[in-house]
Amino acid sequence: MTYCVGLLLESGLVLASDTRTNAGVDHVSTFPKMTVFSVPGERLLVTLTSGNLAISQAVINRLHKQIQEGALPNLHSVASLADAAKVVGDALRAVHEDDAEYLRKHSAEFIQSIILGGQIRGERPRLFNVYAAGNFIEAVPETPYFQIGETKYGKPILDRVIGNRSSLEEAAKCALLSFDSTIRSNLSVGMPIDIFLYRADSFSDAGQIRITDSDAYFNRLRKGWAEGLKKVFAALPDPDWF
Secondary structure: OOOEEEEEEOOOOEEEOOEEEOOOOOOOOEOEEEEEEEEEOOOOEEEEEOOOHHHHHHHHHHHHHHHHHHOOOOOOOOHHHHHHHHHHHHHHHHHHHHHHHHOOOOOOOOOEEEEEEEEOOOOOOOOEEOOOOOOOEEEEEEEEEEEEEEOOOOOOHHHHHHOOOOOOOHHHHHHHHHHHHHHOOOOOOOOEEEEEEEEEEOOOOOEEEEEEOOHHHHHHHHHHHHHHHHHHHHHHOOOOOO
């Protein structure tokens, strides 16, 4: 399992993913689930993947190969983020066509979800959720974030705090707290966390950060959040039903 989240803001995008993969308690590994496709000054696209690691790598390798070989369309050639989401969806369908029957023969499901976010010059930043079937939906100001993977533990804080007008800093803080909640409650999600802060119209790939267990800010954040929750809980009135 994994946990990934993408947030669409007026000021840009925040995208984050954990790096834990496991095939049982004896096979826990670290693999990046965030991939950046960048043409500096012209476009910045980021994918976050959840599901079968072999499928994730096959899709990402196919997307890179299209760029390297000049196959059209590719993520460096498309004119819009919607077209980019279609390229990603088509790559998912192609991998499904290659692998799904073999997976079935081994009693394995074709499980994959991809968040795609970024900006191409001439458009505003956009955010998409691409499903295993290759179809996709786009985030809107009223629903400004997508989660994939182990979503339930991090969702409550996102619902209570994040809006389209949140700042990049607020969104990054909230995303990290949603990871803290998920990591505390589910062993299949773990550190390090890859997080990307993209400021609208920057077209820069300089916003990617890897947060490890020893990150001072993240440790202050999770400690302050835990202590703050305890204080708020203690200040709430006890029930008076009896």
